[in-house]
Amino acid sequence: MPCYCEICGREVEDSRDCRKIVVEGSVLIACPQCYNRLVTQGKARPYIEEKKKTPQPKPAATPPRPKAVREEYEVVEDYAKRVREARERLGWTQQVLAQKVKESENIIKRIEAGRLKPGIDLARRLEKVLGIKLLEPIVDESAPASGRGEDYITIGDLVKLNKEDKGGS
Structure with missing residues (x-):
C-alpha cells in the first residue's frame, strides 16, 4: 500500500x-x-x-474506563495581539514572559510581531502564564473522505x- x-x-x-x-x-x-x-x-x-508497558490485569469489579477523545486545536488568528496585550496588562517585559514560558526572548518578539505562530505546546504555556485563550478546536468542514484530492x-x-x-x- x-x-x-x-x-x-x-x-x-x-x-x-x-x-x-x-x-x-x-x-x-x-x-x-x-x-x-x-x-x-x-x-x-x-x-x-516508546515501547508500551504490558498492562497489569485489573480486578473484575473495576468498570472499564471510557476511551479519551483526542481533540485537535489550532492557534487563533490574532495570537500576536492577544499575547502582547496580556503581557503589557501584567506589566511584564518580553524578557520576563520568555523566562516564565521557558523560551528565548527572540521567540516572544517574533510571536508578538506575528512572524512566528506558536506551536500547540508553547501556546498552552502562554495561555497558562498569561491567563488568555490562544487555542481553539479545529473545525474541518470540507475534509476529503480519503486519498489525495x-x-x-x-x-x-x-x-x-x-x-x-x-x-x-
Missing part, C-alpha cells in the same frame, strides 16, 4: 519505505530522500516510538509558496 511524503508530497510505493521524523516537535512521514536530507542536515531527528497540500508545497511570496526561487 503506498504512502505519501508529508514534506515533498512524493508517493512511496511501499509504505515500509516511509520513515517517521520529528520536525520542530511534530511527527511527520517522510520519503527516504527527505528523511536522509533532513536528518543529515540536523533539521529533523528520527522518530522513536486537488486541495491536498504538503509541507513542501507551503515552503515553495513561501519562497515565491518572498521573491525567491
